[in-house]
Amino acid sequence: MRLGRTAVVMGGSVAGLCAAGALAPYFSQVLVLERDELPADAEHRRGVPQSKHPHFLLNSGRRAIGQLFPGFENDLVAGGGLHLMPSMDAAYLDGDGWSARKRSAMTMIYSSRILIERVLRDKVRRLANVSIREGVSANGLSTRDSTVTGVGLTTSTGEEHLDADFVVDAMGRGSSVSSWLMSAGWPTLETQTLDAKVTYTSRWYELPAQRPPSWWWQHLVIMPTRDKGEHPVEHEFLVNFFPIEDNRVIACMGSWGHPMPRTDDTFVEAACRVRAPLFAAAMDRCTPTSEVHLTRATGNVWRRYDRWGRAPQGLVFVGDSICAFNPFYAQGISSASLSALLLREHLARAERLDATFFSRFLTAQRKLLGVPWRLAMARDQGYACAVGTEKPAEWRRRVLATVSDPAFSFIVGAAREDPVIDLHFAKVFNLDESLGDMLGNPGVLARLVRHGIRSALGRRRVPFGFDPDAEPPATDYSSATATAAVR
Structure with missing residues (x-):
């Protein structure tokens, strides 16, 4: 069912491409606006400087992209991406030494950011009603009666205006949309921040x-x-x-x-x-x-559009334009693609794009983004160098600094020993389950307690702490936990 004639996506990176895939079934025309000239192959470009760093594609993200673009995972692997099991294929040094090698519930696809984007661009370009316009910059929004109705452009030949029934802000951390909206009469936007330097x-x-x-x-x-x-x-x-x-x-x-x-x-x-x-x-x-x-642009930033009493109609936000995370935690691509998938699900149920639609989407997106946000806060709030609105009181920061790393290592150690904990930890790591839900699971709690007792008695099944100055051990210890799930 078509919900409108024209949808415009501002930004042609991962978030924007995923949004275009979500919009395509519901609008006659989807136009993606991108400031850069896009390469035909997997190459770096000015607008994505972070492409030069590692990018983990978490399971929740790769599944979301696969639902938006069937065959994405196969195409990524065909392009050279590596489907690996980190617990078997990664040498991991934590605490006093190397961890043991063993099978686990978690697999991942390793690739560069530029390959992920190239595969996504190829998928988007196969959509008949989606086009990508390169070398243009959005410079403003037109609004009427609390509704966004179009986008202003700066091109190589001057200024233009596009009418739109639906607009997506996928312009990343540097998005100016909040300023444009406030200039149009919306209230000052509340923004949560925490920069752990x-x-x-x-x-x-x-x-x-x-x-x-x-x-x-x-x-x-x-x-x-x-x-x-x-x-x-x-x-x-x-x-x-x-x-x-x-x-x-x-x-x-x-x-x-x-x-x-x-x-x-x-x-x-x-x-x-x-x-x-x-x-x-x-x-x-x-x-x-x-x-x-x-x-160095790595601070956590959440623009709380969901807290406006009157959310703009005709406009949604995906990716870093609404919630940007410390990239160390590998949550950005997955959060962006999950938001795009959430958008598609809401469009599929919609009969009209009214105020109720946009309010409900923002409410659901708030819940989705809360999972990775709380994970990022759990670690970054423990650093004395951190600044921002979410910087905790000093006593709380000291508690977090004292507890967070040992607690994380304890859970990692328990996951090495217990396949049930391993399964839940993999879900938390991949944003399929919140940390609160995992720790609130009575079965998981019982197994964590059992692991603590076994560790105190020196009865671990899987060795750890191998000499960091030596080569990590190649021995496969999978059999040590093969029957632990039924004990």
């Missing part, structure tokens, strides 16, 4: 044609130390050696509140001081193919 820096490498025999792993993760004693600042870095398509990896280091290396030489020097020598040794065996890329 995360900075991360990445460099791309080509893997050797022949991997060393000890490299059973494809992904390397080094978590920050919890040691409170004297140590190099690099021990507090979160480190990834992240596999992508075409036999390449992205070496990435990030931190909360510390300056990060900006040059090729200082990048290599810092890598030699992280708390496992394998990271620098692996980089040394690879061939660098890029310069160092640094990003």
